[in-house]
Amino acid sequence: MSRWTLQRSRTIYQSPIATLVEETRKDPRRAAEVPFFVLKFPDWVNVVPVTDDGRVVLVRQYRAGMDAMTLEIPGGTLDEGETEPADAARRELLEETGYAAGELVPLGRVVPNPAIQGNFCHFYLAPGVRSVGPQHLDPNEEMSVEVVPLTDIRRMIADGEIVHALGILGLLYALDRLEGTNGGRTSGRTDERTSGRR
Numbered sequence: 001m002s003r004w005t006l007q008r009s010r011t012i013y014q015s016p017i018a019t020l021v022e023e024t025r026k027d028p029r030r031a032a033e034v035p036f037f038v039l040k041f042p043d044w045v046n047v048v049p050v051t052d053d054g055r056v057v058l059v060r061q062y063r064a065g066m067d068a069m070t071l072e073i074p075g076g077t078l079d080e081g082e083t084e085p086a087d088a089a090r091r092e093l094l095e096e097t098g099y100a101a102g103e104l105v106p107l108g109r110v111v112p113n114p115a116i117q118g119n120f121c122h123f124y125l126a127p128g129v130r131s132v133g134p135q136h137l138d139p140n141e142e143m144s145v146e147v148v149p150l151t152d153i154r155r156m157i158a159d160g161e162i163v164h165a166l167g168i169l170g171l172l173y174a175l176d177r178l179e180g181t182n183g184g185r186t187s188g189r190t191d192e193r194t195s196g197r198r
Contacts, residue, residue, distance in 0.1 A: 043078050
């Protein structure tokens with residue numbers, strides 16, 4: 001098996017958060033050209049913030065895809081000019097919750113859906129977070145902060161109180177790390193330089 005060679009590409013739609021592209025690629029088995037539709041996103045970050053007394057800081061917000069409120073871990077995209085996912089993780093945590101991270105522990109990264117996306121989602125555990133001020137949300141954001149015991153997380157996932165797939169993955173990685181197992185690291189490369197204190 002080999003990669004399918006890109007023949008041509010055209011942008012179908014572009015928005016501030018994503019670009020829809022039609023890519024024509026050559027199937028090496030049959031020399032046939034096949035169209036693919038790809039969503040281009042910046043890399044994403046997700047943070048599992050844990051307080052010193054063993055509680056997880058979550059956010060509840062409206063999600064148009066489900067037309068419902070969902071309970072999630074803080075996260076977002078790398079802004080233009082940001083090159084370090086850890087910097088985006090710190091910024092998103094502070095903006096969405098008003099909590100600040102000291103140490104950030106990299107948990108790994110995944111590709112959310114390689115069939116139509118190529119961006120990575122980077123996961124971090126933020127132990128010992130503290131509330132330092134109010135939220136600083138974008139004009140189109142509205143979310144509430146909820147702090148729940150870490151011991152309730154597995155039950156909340158099982159009961160369907162938390163349904164965001166990437167949020168669940170981040171929480172399970174963090175639980176594995178905190179419980180001392182090695183399940184909190186993906187097979188993808190993790191940049192250990194992002195784990196230092198600032």
